[in-house]
Amino acid sequence: MFRERARQATWWSMARRMPVLVGRALAVGRRAGPGDLAATVVFGLGMGAATAWALVATNAVLEEVFAAVPTPDRVRAALPSLLLLAAALLARGACGALAGRAQARLEPKVVLAAERRFNETVTGVEAAAFDDSAFNDHVFRGYATGCDQMGVLVRTSLDVLTGLVAIAAAAGVLGTLHPVLLPLILVAMVPQWWSSAASARLRYRLTLRLTEVVRRKFMLQQLMIDRRTAAELRSYTMGPRLRAEFDRFAERELQARLRLATRMALIRVAGGALGGAATVVVFVALGALLVEGVVPIAAAGAAVVAVRVAQGALGTVLVSVGQVYEAGLYVADLVELEEKARERTPRRDLPPAPEGFAEIRVEDVTFSYPKADGDGDGATGPALAGVDLVLPRGRTVALVGENGSGKSTLAKLLSGLYTPDAGRVCWDATDLAGVDADDLRSRIAVIAQDHTHWPMTARGNVVMGGPEDDPERLARAAGAAHADTVVADLPRGWETLLDKRFAHGHEPSGGQWQRLAAARGFHRGDDGAAVPLLIADEPTSALDARAEHRFFSSLHAHAGRTGATVVLITHRLASVRMADVVVVLERGRVVDRGSHEELMERGGVYRELWDLQAQAYRERERAQEPDPTG
Numbered sequence: 001m002f003r004e005r006a007r008q009a010t011w012w013s014m015a016r017r018m019p020v021l022v023g024r025a026l027a028v029g030r031r032a033g034p035g036d037l038a039a040t041v042v043f044g045l046g047m048g049a050a051t052a053w054a055l056v057a058t059n060a061v062l063e064e065v066f067a068a069v070p071t072p073d074r075v076r077a078a079l080p081s082l083l084l085l086a087a088a089l090l091a092r093g094a095c096g097a098l099a100g101r102a103q104a105r106l107e108p109k110v111v112l113a114a115e116r117r118f119n120e121t122v123t124g125v126e127a128a129a130f131d132d133s134a135f136n137d138h139v140f141r142g143y144a145t146g147c148d149q150m151g152v153l154v155r156t157s158l159d160v161l162t163g164l165v166a167i168a169a170a171a172g173v174l175g176t177l178h179p180v181l182l183p184l185i186l187v188a189m190v191p192q193w194w195s196s197a198a199s200a201r202l203r204y205r206l207t208l209r210l211t212e213v214v215r216r217k218f219m220l221q222q223l224m225i226d227r228r229t230a231a232e233l234r235s236y237t238m239g240p241r242l243r244a245e246f247d248r249f250a251e252r253e254l255q256a257r258l259r260l261a262t263r264m265a266l267i268r269v270a271g272g273a274l275g276g277a278a279t280v281v282v283f284v285a286l287g288a289l290l291v292e293g294v295v296p297i298a299a300a301g302a303a304v305v306a307v308r309v310a311q312g313a314l315g316t317v318l319v320s321v322g323q324v325y326e327a328g329l330y331v332a333d334l335v336e337l338e339e340k341a342r343e344r345t346p347r348r349d350l351p352p353a354p355e356g357f358a359e360i361r362v363e364d365v366t367f368s369y370p371k372a373d374g375d376g377d378g379a380t381g382p383a384l385a386g387v388d389l390v391l392p393r394g395r396t397v398a399l400v401g402e403n404g405s406g407k408s409t410l411a412k413l414l415s416g417l418y419t420p421d422a423g424r425v426c427w428d429a430t431d432l433a434g435v436d437a438d439d440l441r442s443r444i445a446v447i448a449q450d451h452t453h454w455p456m457t458a459r460g461n462v463v464m465g466g467p468e469d470d471p472e473r474l475a476r477a478a479g480a481a482h483a484d485t486v487v488a489d490l491p492r493g494w495e496t497l498l499d500k501r502f503a504h505g506h507e508p509s510g511g512q513w514q515r516l517a518a519a520r521g522f523h524r525g526d527d528g529a530a531v532p533l534l535i536a537d538e539p540t541s542a543l544d545a546r547a548e549h550r551f552f553s554s555l556h557a558h559a560g561r562t563g564a565t566v567v568l569i570t571h572r573l574a575s576v577r578m579a580d581v582v583v584v585l586e587r588g589r590v591v592d593r594g595s596h597e598e599l600m601e602r603g604g605v606y607r608e609l610w611d612l613q614a615q616a617y618r619e620r621e622r623a624q625e626p627d628p629t630g
């Protein structure tokens with residue numbers, strides 16, 4: 001769609017879209033800084049009026065001077081007009097400075113407003129949108145250029161408006177001197193129009209083509225500078241590889257930009273030559289009118305000044321029109337992103353989620369992740385296919401299965417992050433696809449497998465999903481997750497900043513982070529009536545054996561104390577034993593379910609996995625037993 005729009009970037013489309021773009025810029029400017037916008041327009045008009053006044057005064061001076069052979073008396077007679085001219089130029093300068101100040105104040109306000117709107121847009125969309133590479137590209141373009149270009153659009157639109165006022169003033173004065181002088185302005189305009197439109201089009205097309213390349217470069221550089229990747233990057237001596245990869249993309253970008261520079265220079269040369277020819281045409285025409293006696297000498301003199309003024313203003317207008325058009329394309333892209341994001345933002349007019357449930361029903365659910373660009377049809381099967389499940393209230397349900405069997409995907413559907421392609425996830429009779437997504441998620445606590453290390457204090461990391469000033473709740477959550485001992489060892493306790501990139505920042509170990517993430521989940525789910533579902537996805541992968549055992553006991557106790565349903569995903573089958581229901585997944589399908597004892601009795605995948613783990617433990621134990629003969 002962007003390519004289509006870039007192809008359509010013709011002079012005619014530029015002119016046609018100009019009123020819409022300027023209108024949009026004025027609307028944005030009015031919202032972001034009404035006072036500054038008004039000041040820019042008023043002082044811009046003042047500049048136009050002062051320009052007209054200066055031209056009239058110039059004509060008056062020339063009339064006095066050329067009335068007869070110049071004498072000291074004639075020069076003296078021209079003095080009042082000269083003073084008027086000086087005053088007009090002063091007024092013009094003052095208006096220009098004030099308009100410039102207002103414009104300079106307006107632009108950052110507009111950019112900030114655009115950034116706020118962008119943030120609101122991207123944080124509102126469903127999580128699944130970020131699995132779509134085209135959407136990621138679009139978001140990146142908005143982030144890297146869209147918001148800044150909104151500021152450019154407003155600034156350059158105002159440049160167009162003030163330039164047009166100056167041209168109108170010059171044209172008005174020319175028209176009063178003699179109507180035949182008016183078309184001269186148009187002659188001077190055509191070459192500049194062509195060159196600025198052609199350059200804008202080339203630049204925009206290039207930006208569209210380079211989006212993916214620039215994004216890759218950006219991501220590679222992030223990997224080079226990020227603290228989290230610093231150690232592994234060095235352990236695996238990844239530096240040269242990342243740099244080579246970066247160079248590959250950078251070279252493509254550089255070559256494209258060099259080709260652009262050459263083509264832009266050619267356009268500029270052609271535009272300059274045509275502009276020079278147009279100026280010659282203007283002066284020849286003026287000379288002919290003078291010889292024919294169509295215009296008097298003083299008017300011809302004033303016309304020369306007026307044409308220069310108009311040309312100068314036209315230069316500004318045309319460059320600005322090109323910039324408005326170019327910025328308009330980016331802003332249109334940003335507006336399109338907003339529309340796409342809106343389509344992917346959960347509806348806000350849906351009824352709230354049910355307060356609780358007696359059981360969660362997963363009915364014949366199928367789900368596939370969006371395919372990456374370039375993936376052929378059917379490259380992989382669905383992540384979940386025809387899943388049926390019942391999760392009773394107040395019970396612990398364990399999801400087990402080998403890597404890639406669909407456990408985390410099912411957890412994301414249960415937590416309201418993704419919606420099924422087919423089938424339903426219901427709280428009793430209510431289909432969750434029909435309820436307010438934010439409200440639903442506020443009733444679910446999640447301990448995520450790939451939890452975020454938020455650059456906040458320890459307290460901030462735990463209380464972010466619940467009330468901030470409830471010390472008892474915080475203590476309960478920290479106790480359940482055994483994060484209290486982690487916090488006790490932190491230099492500033494709960495107030496320790498957990499990010500080494502900042503002064504006084506501290507870095508917990510992997511297992512300590514996991515306990516804090518678990519505390520976040522327990523804190524959110526502290527009131528089982530308000531939050532009747534807790535989902536823990538691989539919550540103990542970084543915990544030592546003792547911590548792991550204590551943690552599973554806490555999870556079980558959580559279901560008992562709060563009456564919430566606990567969904568646990570884990571590969572540690574010894575801990576699954578205490579779950580009320582165990583669900584076994586294989587290749588996106590539920591292949592078995594029941595209590596640990598039932599599943600062991602039946603044999604199958606679960607029994608196989610259990611025996612493997614038990615055997616590994618037995619072998620380890622045997623290796624550690626003292627030799628009775630020795």
Ligand SMILES: Nc1ncnc2c1ncn2[C@@H]1O[C@H](COP(=O)(O)OP(=O)(O)OP(=O)(O)O)[C@@H](O)[C@H]1O
Nearest residue numbers: 131369370383401402403404405406407408409410
């Ligand atoms: N964001 C994603 N985009 C595309 N495919 C995905 C995504 N996340 C998971 N998948 C695919 O979906 C399938 C199920 O993955 P899922 O993460 O649910 O498995 P899992 O059982 O939780 O595995 P593990 O035990 O390794 O955590 C896999 O084939 C995986 O490649």
